[in-house]
Amino acid sequence: MTNKYNAEQNKITKESILGALMSLMEKKDFKNISITEVSQKAGVSRMAFxxxxxxxxxxxxxxxxxxxxxxxxxxxxxxxSNYEMTRLFFYYFRQHQKFIENLLRSKLTHLILERSIEFLDIYSKTITCTMDCSPEFEKYNIGFIAGGFFNVLMIWCKSGMTESDEKMAEIVHDRLSNHIAGITLTDF
Known part of the structure; x- marks a missing residue:
């Protein structure tokens, strides 16, 4: 019971800290935001941070x-399918537009690219390639795909995400189809 309670409290603390940081990032440059400021706005102690x-x-x-x-x-x-995977990507990231805009303003979008590469590296075992995906080439395929998605996401976000998720999937699908046949996911 105590562990479950602690986990729930920890989750609430993290959500409060993230919310406080997002609010501050809308008004200030990330480099000028202190841990004390985030903690105070979140209503948590520095120790909790x-x-x-x-x-x-x-x-x-x-x-x-x-x-x-x-x-x-x-x-x-x-x-x-590649189309559906891509449509879901844009659908999902549209839900986090403010977060992405905050990273853009703060010049921290490299974090998205780094996490994209990490994500694709983990899930690359479930991707069916139409070309040689030997271990020596896998890192290049991952870099290519992550970089492409990242850059398209940044352009889309900078333009206000005006195109529909379906339109974005259509744009990317044709290019992606030449590199991945589809994915078969195992349980996560």
Whole structure:
């Protein structure tokens, strides 16, 4: 019971810290936001901050990891087409537009790219390639795909995400189809 309670309290603390940071990032440059400021706005102690994070960027990385875990649950079908995987990508990231805009303003979008590469590296075992995916080439395929998705996501976000998820999937699908035949996901 105590562990469940502690886990729930920890989750609430992390959500409060993230919410406080997002609010502050809408008004201030990330580099000018202090841990004390985030803690005060979140209504938690600095000690609570340091129980969960070492540095401010850890808040963003932790949230990105959660985002990619949630995105992977959308892909929980045994087989999913490239188009649907891509549509779900844009659908999911549209839900996090403010977060992405905050990273853009703060010049921290490299964190999205880094986490994208990490995500694809983990899930690359479930991807069916139409070309040689030997271990020596896998890192290049992952870099290519992550970089493409990342850059398209950044352009889309900078333009206000005006195109529909379906239109974005259509744009990317044609290019992606030349590199991946589809994915078959194992249980996460």
């Amino acid at each position: 340091y129980r969960n994070y070492s540095i401010m960027e850890d808040i963003l990385i932790d949230h990105l990891d959660d985002m990619f875990r949630e995105y992977s649950t959308l892909l929980n079908h045994k087989e999913i």
